[in-house]
Amino acid sequence: MNSTKGGGDVSDHVQNDPSDRSDWHRYYAGDLYGEMELAEAERDEPRSLRKVLTNIVPGLLLCATLAIAAAWMSDHYGPPTILIALLLGLALNFAAVDPRTHRGLDLVGREGLRIGIVLIGFQVTLGQIAGIGLVPFLALLCIAAFAFSGGMLGARLSGQSRFAGILAGGATAICGASAALALYGVIGRDRLPQAQFALTLVGVALASALAMASYPILAAQLGLSDRAAGFLIGASIHDVAQAIGGGYSYSNAAGAEATIVKLARVALLAPVVLLVSLWIGKPGEEGKASGKRLSIRGLMPPWFVTGFVIAVAVNSAVSLPEIASNGAESAAKVLLVLAVTATALRSRTDLIARLGWRAFIPVLGATLASFISALLFVVLVVD
Structure with a gap:
């Protein structure tokens, strides 16, 4: 039924007055093909700022509310903000069932996490990396390799994919949740479900918190010097804040050493993410011909890795004002907490229940490998 009350064809009406779309529903009511044409016409319209905000704001508000709650609870009760944000997001992810929240959370x-990774670069300088010396830096590379191997072995033993091992090993070897977020940006949700990613983040946060509490005690029991204890703590604790806090809980000298060693590990973020992206390829490339020629474009790192390298170079070449440096550090922390919260909210609890304890085995394997290899280097070389 394509005739109007006035006796004209609807298509003629639309052609005569294409700008008048306000009453199209009257002509296409009950007409499936008309509704499809109307939907297509609406997609062709330029999206207004109001529509964009309507699509994004609900998810942003939900994520920001939980992130603020996590920060408050961390400040008053002590656990890491990222861990609380993860747990709140997983507990309240039913709120993200509403489709109106999806675009904001995905954004x-x-x-958000990619920009946060770039801002982390402003915490590192090339001078800090050079300050630890050649032999300790080579030792860090070996410790990182052992952590990766431990994560891969744990994933194999628990029947998980190699991507779970890469994620756990990389997060443990470099800088905890920040590295996990960067690596997940390369791995992609098609190859590793968000639920498994969220559980890996929970495992990394818990392991880092336990390490901060226990490694200084173990170092004291072993009678390690300040320098040796600082290297052990900085080389094996996952997250930056926990590594620095653990070092200073031992002594001021150990804290300074742990800070330098940990920041040198953070500097490995860019090359590790680049190597992983070259190794596993982009999402959706599995099954393609192995003899495919490697293109220059395929060698290009993700843009946030390039941004991280540029940030390190700028921070090394120019002495940034304290307000700019502190602002970049605070912004990075906020963005990473928001990214973790959004990831937890978008995780499927049914997959989490199905994965269970097995999801933590790669993190456990990487943590043990990192600690044992760092301790061996400290006992044999440093102390």
């Missing part, structure tokens, strides 16, 4: 979980 924060993807672009």
Whole structure:
């Protein structure tokens, strides 16, 4: 039924007055093909700022509310903000069932974390990396390799994919949740479900918190010097804040050593993410011909890795004002907490229940491998 009350064809009406779309529903009511044409016409319209905000704001508000709650609870009760944000997001992820929250959560979980990774680069300088010396830096590379191997072995023993091992090993070897977020940006949700990613983050946060509490005690029991204890703590604790806190809980000298060693590990973020992206390829490339020629474009690192390297170079070449440096550090922390919260909210609890304890085995394997290899180097070389 394509005739109007006035006796004209609807298509003629639309052609005569294409700008008048306000009453199209009257002509296409009950007409499936008309509704499809109307939907297509609406997609062709330029999206207004109001529509964009309507699509994004609900998810942003939900994510920000939980992140603020996590920060408050961390400040008053002590656990790491990222761990609390993860747990709140997983506990309240039923709120993300509403489709109106999806675009905002996906935006924060993807672009927010990438910008946060770039800002982390402003905490590192090339001078800090050179300050630890050649032999300790080579030892850090070996410790990182052992952590990766431990994560891969744990994933194999627990029947999980190699991507779970890469994620756990990389997060343990470099800088905890920040590295996990960067690596997940390369791995992609098609190859590793968000639920498994969220559980890996929980495992990394818990392991880092336990390490901060226990490694200084173990170092004291072993009678390690300040320098040796600082290297052990900085080389094996996952997250930056926990590594520095653990070092200073031992002594001021150990804290300074742990800070330098940990920041040198953070500097490995860019090359490790690049190597992983070259190794596993982009999402969706599995099954393609192995003899495919390697293109220059395929060698290009993700843009946030390039941004991280540029940030390190700028921070090394120019002495940034304290307000700029502190602002970049605070912004990075906020963005990473928001990204973690968004990821937890978008995780499927049914997959989490199905994975269970097995999801933590790669983190456990990487943590043990990192600690044992760092302790061996300290006992044999440093102390």
